[in-house]
Amino acid sequence: MATAPKLVAQRTFYKRPLPPSCIAFTSKEGKRLFAKALAEDNLESYFLLAPQMILNSFEVDPQRKWKGGWRWYDQDMLDCCRPLTAVETDGLTLPEFACLARCNGLRATVTSPLLDSSGSAAQRAEGIAKFRDDLRAVSKGRGTMALSYSRKTLGQTGDGHFSPVGAFCEEDDMVLILDVARFKYPSYWIPVELAYDSMLPIDKATGQPRGYVVLEVAGAEPGSLNAPLSLTSVTLNKSSWASLHSSLSRLLLSTSKSTPDVSSLLLTLLSHLSALPTSPLSARPTASSALPPLLDSFSLTPLASLVPFASSPDPNSTLLHTLFILALLSPRSQLSALVPSPLLSSLQTLADQSLEHLPQLREEVDSATRQLGALGECCRSEESNGAACGCAGPPGQQDPIARVE
Structure with a gap:
């Protein structure tokens, strides 16, 4: 009697289990935090970002066609600052992320949690206080925020990563991360101080800590359907x-x-x-x-x-x-x-x-x-920050976000 051949081991993955530091968005506790944030009126970012990527959520007209007659952003249009082929291989730095936003009509304000030589508790407290103020602002609808952070700090696999903030629960001091790599991790809640600490590890590409970007529409009005196509x-x-x-x-x-x-x-x-x-x-x-x-x-x-x-x-x-x-x-x-x-x-x-x-x-x-x-x-x-433009690091040493780890 013939026996079935052994299954060949595959080096593929479907999602990772969330570490204890992260509370799954769809869990009972995640839903409780969501309800609190809703009661606090701190869910504007979530409702803005849940359906689509940041540029599309702001209704910024890409002024170029996507498919057929439709004008809509997809990742293949984000070709400012560095070639897409380089981004796919090496990822982006925080300044490059802000550059992409500015190239496409957004105002981008970058904040990095820079520490003094002593790493004083007072400076950390000041940085976290500003972070909370910015979280409160974007969660109430004044722009939106994207974090550049180290997954390692959260107990996740991989390292450098970008994701937008979806909500802020002030009472429990928790922030909702809408992880863009949903194939790997779902959206999750983490403590605000842990989110801040995850931005402190040095990015090898820049020699500086990571940080966050607050994004807003640069003009008074979002993109119009009557805006001309960019030629x-x-x-x-x-x-x-x-x-x-x-x-x-x-x-x-x-x-x-x-x-x-x-x-x-x-x-x-x-x-x-x-x-x-x-x-x-x-x-x-x-x-x-x-x-x-x-x-x-x-x-x-x-x-x-x-x-x-x-x-x-x-x-x-x-x-x-x-x-x-x-x-x-x-x-x-x-x-x-x-x-x-x-x-x-x-x-x-x-x-x-x-x-x-x-x-x-x-x-x-x-x-x-x-x-x-x-x-x-x-x-x-x-x-x-001490890095020559275009020479932030040799190929392969920049922060990998396109090939998510």
Whole structure:
């Protein structure tokens, strides 16, 4: 009689048991805490986040298509700050997480539980008090919060991880973590002080503690269904932007004073951008039919008449570079301070005249300006913590959140 073959051992997993430090959201005790938080009016974050990811919960219009005609965020759109392939392999740091939020129209306020050399109890108490205040604010509907924390501190497997906060039960001093890796751990309640302590372990990628980000819609109104589709995107990441910013700074310092007019300034910058291996501003795949007509209209403007796009082997690329220069030298850009005021004023006047009847292209310039600002802020944040932008650690040593441990 034949015997059944032995089952081959499989290295696969379905969920992990929650450690004693965590109270399952669906348990009797978890439901009791939920009812208390509801009575305290501390569940606004939960109702905001339960149906979807943070960007979609804020009703931020991604200004690009997801599937069919629908505009909706998914993880494949989060390509600012670092390439998606790198994120999938190495994860994100806290500054990079904030950068992604800012690139997509949110205001991001980062708080790290920095300790002094003595690690004093007074400083810890002060940090926890601020953490409670921020938890109370977001749980009552003033933005939402995402934690960057160490799973090890909670007694879970793995280490660095991001998850949003769903609720705050003040009476029991408990916080609800909506774990984004539901295949591994469900949502759970933990003590506020334990949540704070889980942010203290050093992130190997930055050499600093982790922390939390409070996210809010940057404008007064959320995204509108009438908002235009974004046709272009900045292809830089924080490292390549830092390199380009440095080379452009040197170029402007060496040539601005000897540059007689706007045309000369544009030609100098266009030559520099054209020599890059990849265009810093490119058309989205979904914009293949919509962008060229707009660029044709742009080619007839006073500003475009100053650049040799017609003789270029790729006229549309030259026009996109021109739009990118407007983002580079916007009033919010550090680079604009390196251009003599009369020259900068003339460029701005020409830009206003040229884009007055092309609101879609003005939106593209504003979007590129916002992305460059987010990249720069990410770099400054890392450098202020002693890490060179783009060099926070060799490949494979950054905090793994995409490949959740």
